[in-house]
Amino acid sequence: MIVTFTANPALDRTITLGAALRPGEVQTADSVREDAGGKGVNVSRVVAVAGVETIAVLPVAVDDPYGAIVAAAGVPMRAVPVARHVRTNLTIADHEGVTTKINLSGEPLADADAVAVTAAVVEACEGARWLVLAGSLPGGVADSFYVDIAEAVRTRWGGDAPRIAVDTSGPALREVVERGAADLIKPNDEELVELTGLALDEGALADAVHRVARRIVPVRAASALVTLGGAGAVLVTAEGTWFAEAPRIKVASTVGAGDSSLAGYLLAEHAGLAPAVRLQSAIRYGAAAASLPGTQAPTPADLGTGDIAVRSL
Numbered sequence: 415m416i417v418t419f420t421a422n423p424a425l426d427r428t429i430t431l432g433a434a435l436r437p438g439e440v441q442t443a444d445s446v447r448e449d450a451g452g453k454g455v456n457v458s459r460v461v462a463v464a465g466v467e468t469i470a471v472l473p474v475a476v477d478d479p480y481g482a483i484v485a486a487a488g489v490p491m492r493a494v495p496v497a498r499h500v501r502t503n504l505t506i507a508d509h510e511g512v513t514t515k516i517n518l519s520g521e522p523l524a525d526a527d528a529v530a531v532t533a534a535v536v537e538a539c540e541g542a543r544w545l546v547l548a549g550s551l552p553g554g555v556a557d558s559f560y561v562d563i564a565e566a567v568r569t570r571w572g573g574d575a576p577r578i579a580v581d582t583s584g585p586a587l588r589e590v591v592e593r594g595a596a597d598l599i600k601p602n603d604e605e606l607v608e609l610t611g612l613a614l615d616e617g618a619l620a621d622a623v624h625r626v627a628r629r630i631v632p633v634r635a636a637s638a639l640v641t642l643g644g645a646g647a648v649l650v651t652a653e654g655t656w657f658a659e660a661p662r663i664k665v666a667s668t669v670g671a672g673d674s675s676l677a678g679y680l681l682a683e684h685a686g687l688a689p690a691v692r693l694q695s696a697i698r699y700g701a702a703a704a705s706l707p708g709t710q711a712p713t714p715a716d717l718g719t720g721d722i723a724v725r726s727l
């Protein structure tokens with residue numbers, strides 16, 4: 415079972431244009447769609463459609479329509495009633511799949527609600543193999559919120575605690591890494607640069623990612639899946655480093671591609687597959703997500719069948 419926790423969920427509204435985005439002008443959209451988003455929800459959606467047990471723990475006000483949208487999407491959920499309402503994030507995808515995303519911070523989470531969601535995550539982790547802590551933190555909680563949750567889970571479940579994957583950014587990611595709280599982190603290249611303060615040499619991107627990520631793995635995080643958009647992804651563990659290029663696809667919307675990669679990695683790990691195969695699964699799921707509109711979750715049937723070459727670095 416894979417438990418996810420999304421501290422700051424989002425309703426994702428995606429507007430698709432039949433032309434390039436022209437800032438400052440009035441344009442007519444081709445279509446609009448809404449998906450229950452937020453990084454952990456996206457991971458749970460992919461895991462659920464792949465037939466693996468999952469539960470998405472979410473702070474959702476009782477009168478917030480977001481809860482019903484998650485349920486309608488078929489994502490098993492543990493909704494923790496809170497005072498705040500879920501934000502709406504906007505994506506504009508142009509005719510070539512170029513994606514402009516505007517995220518809101520959302521309302522702050524009250525102290526008592528933060529205590530309630532922490533307790534719900536701890537309880538949901540009984541018997542789980544992985545806990546995924548994902549997305550930005552809402553206002554009102556400390557930058558160490560994910561670290562505090564990880565500690566609460568490990569204190570409660572001891573040797574039976576799930577392994578913990580974290581996909582966040584900025585100060586929340588820094589706390590997780592400085593405190594060595596994660597078994598797996600999933601930064602993209604920009605987040606890795608922000609985290610380490612080190613630049614990536616564009617000429618040999620995968621080798622540069624390997625060098626920079628080695629400053630963190632395995633001492634500050636047991637492993638890292640660093641996604642590089644259309645350039646692929648690098649997996650760094652104590653045992654080795656592997657790089658795989660992404661397949662060429664027609665991009666519809668890259669929103670949620672990173673979450674699908676993480677889900678693909680975890681599904682392969684859950685199935686007991688080797689690191690290189692986990693990386694291939696991450697790449698396939700990420701590429702499938704990028705080829706689908708909005709924040710649509712890829713199913714196993716959406717995955718490409720072409721060879722994904724993996725290189726050991």
Ligand SMILES: Nc1ncnc2c1ncn2[C@@H]1O[C@H](COP(=O)(O)OP(=O)(O)OP(=O)(O)O)[C@@H](O)[C@H]1O
Pocket residue numbers: 601602603641642643644645646647660661662663665668669670671672673674675696697698699700701704
């Ligand atoms: N243009 C693309 N072509 C092919 N595959 C892509 C493309 N963009 C993304 N992918 C796939 O998705 C994975 C994750 O993409 P990316 O690094 O952009 O994630 P991210 O920045 O975490 O995204 P998000 O936060 O929106 O989920 C890549 O490793 C790759 O496998």
Ligand SMILES: O=P(O)(O)OC[C@@]1(O)O[C@H](CO)[C@@H](O)[C@@H]1O
Pocket residue numbers: 422424425426450451452453456503517548549550551669670671672673709
């Ligand atoms: O503001 P955060 O929490 O960092 O990111 C939120 C978000 O952009 O992440 C998902 C894509 O990864 C979307 O469903 C959602 O809108």
